[in-house]
Amino acid sequence: MKRASNSRLPYAPLGKIMKLPRRQFLYLAASTIALPAASHQTWAQSYPTRPVRMIVPFGPGGGTDIVARLIGQWLTERLGQTFVIENRPGAGGNLGTEAVVRAPPDGYTLALIGAPSAINATLYDNLTFNFIRDIAPVAIIVRFPNLMVVNPSVPAKSVPEFIAYAKANPSKLNMTSPGSGSTPHAAGELFKMMTGINMVHVPYRSVAAGITDLLSGQVQVTFGTTASTIEFVRAGTLRALAVTAATRSEMLPDLPTVAEFVPGYEATAWFGAGAPRTTPVEIVDKLNSEINACLADPKLKARIADLGGIAITGSPGDFGRLIVEETEKWAKVLKFSGAKAE
Numbered sequence: 001m002k003r004a005s006n007s008r009l010p011y012a013p014l015g016k017i018m019k020l021p022r023r024q025f026l027y028l029a030a031s032t033i034a035l036p037a038a039s040h041q042t043w044a045q046s047y048p049t050r051p052v053r054m055i056v057p058f059g060p061g062g063g064t065d066i067v068a069r070l071i072g073q074w075l076t077e078r079l080g081q082t083f084v085i086e087n088r089p090g091a092g093g094n095l096g097t098e099a100v101v102r103a104p105p106d107g108y109t110l111a112l113i114g115a116p117s118a119i120n121a122t123l124y125d126n127l128t129f130n131f132i133r134d135i136a137p138v139a140i141i142v143r144f145p146n147l148m149v150v151n152p153s154v155p156a157k158s159v160p161e162f163i164a165y166a167k168a169n170p171s172k173l174n175m176t177s178p179g180s181g182s183t184p185h186a187a188g189e190l191f192k193m194m195t196g197i198n199m200v201h202v203p204y205r206s207v208a209a210g211i212t213d214l215l216s217g218q219v220q221v222t223f224g225t226t227a228s229t230i231e232f233v234r235a236g237t238l239r240a241l242a243v244t245a246a247t248r249s250e251m252l253p254d255l256p257t258v259a260e261f262v263p264g265y266e267a268t269a270w271f272g273a274g275a276p277r278t279t280p281v282e283i284v285d286k287l288n289s290e291i292n293a294c295l296a297d298p299k300l301k302a303r304i305a306d307l308g309g310i311a312i313t314g315s316p317g318d319f320g321r322l323i324v325e326e327t328e329k330w331a332k333v334l335k336f337s338g339a340k341a342e
Contacts, residue, residue: 047107047283048081054110054273057096057117059089063227063307064271067142068112070303071273074294075287092120092181092341094127101129105276107283111135114271115183115326122331123181124341132327136279137319139291140272142309145245146187147229148258149238150221151214159242159261162221166197174219175199176210180339186330187223187244187267189337194262203342214238223267226251226308244268250305270312270326272319288316 052075056068065087072083088096093116103109113135121131148159154173156162166173177185180203192199202219204210207228213219215237222229223244230251232238242258243249244267258265273291275284294300295311304311314322 047286048079050108051082051084052108052110053084053086054112055086055088055096055100056112057088057090057093060087063144063225063309064112064114064269066307067271067304067309070300071141071291071294074297074300075290078290078293092116092123092179094120094124097131097135098127098129100274100276101134103276105136105278105280107275107279107287109276110138110287111274112141112271113137113274113323115186115269115330116181118323118326119181119183119186119330119334120341121327122334123339132324134277135274135323136277136284137316137323138273138275138284139288139316140270140312140314140319140322141291141295142271142304143245143312144225144227144269144271144307144309145243145249146184146223146225146267146269147233147240147252147255148187148191148221148223148242148244149214149229149233149240151217151219152237152239153217154220154239156241157239159256159258162241163195163197163261166195166199170198171200173199173221174202176202176204176214176219176222178207178210179203179205180342181334183267183269184223184225185339186333188221189339190265190267190333191223191258191262193333193336194265201337201339225269230308245310251308270322272312284316 054068054072056065058064069085072085075083088099097111097113097117100109100111117131150156150162156165175188177188179185185201185203188199188201199221210219210222211224211228214222215232229238233240240252240255242256243252244258246257246259246266248257249255273287292313295313301311
């Protein structure tokens with residue numbers, strides 16, 4: 001059978017590829033994964049002809065699970081086959097991601113992938129897969145900004161005041177997160193690395209347990225999700241200092257970003273759809289087009305905003321570049337912090 005060509009695939013002799021700087025090599029690899037060469041036009045024309053699984057590597061009920069179900073319902077209605085959401089939590093999301101890596105590359109097993117997988121690439125020493133190499137990026141879907149919030153007993157009402165207070169009281173501030181390597185933990189470690197302050201990380205087994213101790217003052221600060229903190233901020237029982245995204249939040253438009261005081265800072269939980277690495281390019285492109293159409297729908301965008309998220313669209317290549325950049329970024333932060341899987 002003749003192999004289909006792909007004119008969009010970057011080409012360079014192997015010797016030249018091996019001499020590329022690491023960042024350029026990773027971009028090339030991501031582009032190759034995003035646009036697999038082996039494909040058949042007829043597959044995309046008739047796809048899907050049976051139900052499709054989308055594996056969510058976390059438990060049901062959270063924001064990412066809800067977003068996956070919204071996208072799945074849209075795809076079901078548009079493509080005429082059921083997109084079944086399958087929750088497969090465990091090992092910080094690695095179990096669900098690995099299930100997709102091992103699945104047949106035929107478009108009938110997808111994954112919700114995101115920032116946790118980019119963090120896990122460094123956090124876990126013995127993964128049996130390579131996140132960048134083994135997952136084909138299909139479409140980025142959403143970003144979830146976090147909020148930097150403190151117990152009101154902390155005498156700081158802005159990010160600069162917090163930095164000054166932390167430097168005057170080294171190791172006296174406790175930072176909570178729902179576990180080592182979680183996105184709130186990584187956001188806090190990035191803040192420490194970029195500001196030179198020292199805070200003690202106190203991991204909890206759940207978001208709720210950490211928030212309870214933050215409310216009581218046993219810990220003083222968290223870089224928590226909007227969903228887990230905003231109601232306490234609105235009630236005045238926690239004080240928000242900043243949002244961790246690059247731009248201000250529509251939910252709290254008067255709240256500054258961390259980057260307004262710490263240039264270049266950004267830490268968000270992002271998620272998108274992925275597939276096994278050699279999934280046919282036409283199927284990847286079809287799914288990308290349908291998901292982007294879904295995210296352009298005003299009602300769905302509003303529903304995602306209600307969850308504290310921001311709908312994002314882009315090509316498979318755009319998503320591949322994001323995966324590479326974020327995996328490298330969090331590798332530096334985790335090496336700085338010395339964090340390892342618990």
